[in-house]
């Protein structure tokens with residue numbers, strides 16, 4: 042199929058690919074404000090790759106052009122094999138809103154009405170391609186929602202639940218049902234790309250749904266910091282304080298970036314006290330446990346202990362598959378189990394990467410005019426699969442587990458059934474299933490020619506035991522981290 046025939050879907054596919062890559066590369070706030078505000082428009086038929094990106098207004102257009110256009114071009118070269126022609130445009134005056142667009146994002150609308158940030162270049166004549174910016178068409182309800190900065194896609198419905206996040210999700214739902222009166226603050230921590238942001242947006246969306254009048258604000262710590270700096274420069278601390286203390290629900294993301302920003306911490310400390318005293322809800326996310334946050338004042342750390350601290354762990358294989366299925370559903374594509382398992386087996390520690398791989402497979406299939414099959418998925422993810430398969434062998438897992446439990450590697454293959462060797466062997470099987478693309482029979486073979494049902498039993502036993510046995514859970518966690526490197 043030629044580019045001309047598939048220009049529209051290829052444009053969309055490239056943009057999905059681009060979104061998933063830029064989401065991994067950029068801080069969430071930058072991504073949400075500038076990149077998600079763009080939409081890939083239908084391209085006119087052309088033999089050369091040509092992308093048309095529509096910005097909602099001239100500020101976004103200018104900003105993207107200055108900061109991100111080159112990177113989008115590079116991603117285009119990766120996707121198409123040669124650098125595509127990229128056009129940035131404004132929507133036609135009075136014309137339809139962008140056809141291929143992620144949901145509208147708060148930053149985009151805000152950018153149109155807010156004063157231009159101090160470091161934003163002034164609009165230069167002749168740079169903007171396209172027609173004059175139309176009046177934004179937005180209802181009062183939309184505007185109220187936009188001000189929360191919530192992402193409408195991140196809800197409890199779209200969040201897949203599993204052992205890795207069930208406690209965090211239950212606590213979040215409790216908070217959403219009784220804001221300010223259950224756990225305050227709710228402190229959610231976990232590794233990169235595991236759904237912390239998704240979860241706190243879900244709280245915000247649930248509270249908003251129940252009470253659209255609630256004053257809700259999602260803020261990334263870097264934006265909170267920027268607000269403090271602006272208040273300082275403009276001598277508008279009173280307004281700043283009034284605003285943050287007027288909230289019913291403050292969702293603050295990635296608190297680890299507060300490190301050593303003393304004035305910001307001071308302001309947050311006072312806002313925190315005022316809000317909790319008024320029984321207004323605060324939800325915080327972080328990449329570590331409160332006591333491990335570097336450069337954070339003790340008085341803040343101790344306040345984070347007032348409420349409930351919950352962890353989100355990396356999802357297990359079945360949950361990763363379920364997430365992929367859910368994401369495929371949202372993309373309106375059918376993905377068979379074998380494809381989902383292939384991706385889930387090879388990408389284990391970060392849901393964002395999991396999504397990126399799915400997008401890549403979908404885009405690759407569309408670009409080549411093929412259906413999504415195991416073969417297509419393997420081709421699309423060739424580089425990634427090679428890299429992962431090289432990394433981890435079953436022998437390495439067996440040796441690492443044997444060292445950890447101080448047993449002999451030979452015990453991994455032996456018939457001995459005493460607890461002291463049987464449990465580590467089961468742990469090693471579980472890890473092999475989680476961390477390698479090997480099938481159950483192949484894993485059984487590698488453990489002294491055992492049957493695949495033995496491997497399945499071992500995996501189920503470990504999954505169940507982890508729920509109640511903290512020591513075992515800790516062992517599995519540590520071993521997973523060590524093996525993932």
Ligand SMILES: Nc1ncnc2c1ncn2[C@@H]1O[C@H](COP(=O)(O)OP(=O)(O)OP(=O)(O)O)[C@@H](O)[C@H]1O
Nearest residue numbers: 199200201232233234235236237238239364392393
């Ligand atoms: N359990 C889940 N169900 C569905 N989607 C999920 C789940 N966990 C994560 N995701 C998706 O993975 C992507 C990354 O999640 P998110 O941005 O919430 O991670 P994070 O923990 O906040 O990462 P970071 O540490 O980089 O801020 C999002 O698209 C999110 O929807």
